[in-house]
Amino acid sequence: MFHKEGHKIILVTLIIVVALFLLTDSFVTITWLSTLLMIVYLVFLILILQFFRNPKRFTHRNADTVVSPVDGKVVVIEEVFEKEFFNEKRLQVSIFMSPINVHVTRHPIGGKVVFSKYHKGKYLVAWHPKASEENERTTVVVENETYGKVLYRQIAGALAKRIVNYAKVDQTVLQGEDSGFIKFGSRVDLFLPLDTNIKVELNQKVRGGETVVAGK
Missing domain, CATH: 1.20.5 (Single alpha-helices involved in coiled-coils or other helix-helix interfaces)
Structure with a gap:
């Protein structure tokens, strides 16, 4: 498929x-x-x-968990100041995708899309510290009663030329369903509440829509 x-x-x-x-x-x-x-x-x-393969994933939908939005490897787990939407400190979990990974992006939680924005930008390598703020990217925020607001950001890498984002403001989405695609792209950042219980470790491989990244 x-x-x-x-x-x-x-x-x-x-x-x-x-x-x-x-x-x-x-x-x-x-x-x-x-x-x-x-x-x-x-x-x-x-x-x-x-x-461009799109394998079927079986998401165990649970309002108490955040699932990985993409396949790849966890490369960042740290407290940062998120300045595009929250303007406050958040826990950032970054997942790097190699060219052989599935590049479908999936909603990490279910709920209502309250923010969705595309940014033109550079094509720095995905692991560059400034890639999250300077590369071509899309930022989406989904809100539900359990987690409040969770932000995830698709970030293009050095080879990427187009990010596809399906999330629209006021749309109700399901955890694990397709939310976008990064053509020849590279990384997704999650920004979670500070009291979130992180369930993954650095360098751990994760599967989009299935691996639990965080829980209450």
């Missing part, structure tokens, strides 16, 4: 790969070179298919 954001890219890539196969078969007469080129085309197609 592939994400809808990749359908056009997959189709174009498939057409190009088929065309390259035909051209190589017709004009490259050296057998070993022809075989090598075809393997390269096939590997490229497989990488594109893998990047």
